[in-house]
Amino acid sequence: MSLTFTLDPAVTPALRDGILDLWTDVSNAGGSVGFVPPVTAETIRPELVRHMVAMAEGRTRLLVGHDEDGRVAATAFLALNTHRLMTHWLWLYTVMVHPRHQGKGYGRDLLAAAQDAACGIDGIEAIRLTCRGGLGLERFYGSCGYKEVGRVPGAIRVAPGDDRDDVIMLLPLR
């Protein structure tokens, strides 16, 4: 089994709802994608709308993985920089695989598809992302070729008294 990845799919209500369900389920399973559980789709919706506005303006590209039942099973957003001195690399955001599919190699497939997508964008030479420390995510990204290039101690306050490092990972593309 594998996921089918699509770059810049048509944004239909079904796709939007599928991403919202994925994001909600991943967050409620403890995934580090911007929220802490418990969270509802309505809390996440404004964040997705922000991404969709950026997509409509051509600043962000969406990569979606569907499973064999046609459900949205994985996503990543590739965000171009608007700063004129930083247009040669992009940000990767909201890397997630549905909890029912985690641990099957789909996360690695998702990052490979994101790398292919970034390589296909004119002038892009690197992918940068941040992840929450303390969960082993550096190891996941490391296994996909990313290197830790920085770490801001305690920058993410998951809960009072529970601060995590903000870890910066980089993948040069050439």
Ligand SMILES: CC(C)(COP(=O)(O)OP(=O)(O)OC[C@H]1O[C@@H](n2cnc3c(N)ncnc32)[C@H](O)[C@@H]1OP(=O)(O)O)[C@@H](O)C(=O)NCCC(=O)NCCS
């Ligand atoms: C992180 C995530 C995308 C990985 O996807 P996945 O499909 O579960 O990962 P894979 O099965 O492709 O695993 C690839 C490798 O990374 C490792 N790995 C995966 N998740 C890991 C984690 N959270 N911590 C440490 N290692 C991890 C796997 O063990 C595997 O290594 P191995 O081949 O040496 O066994 C997925 O677990 C997820 O969506 N998590 C919740 C959301 C999240 O936190 N996203 C990160 C945002 S920065």
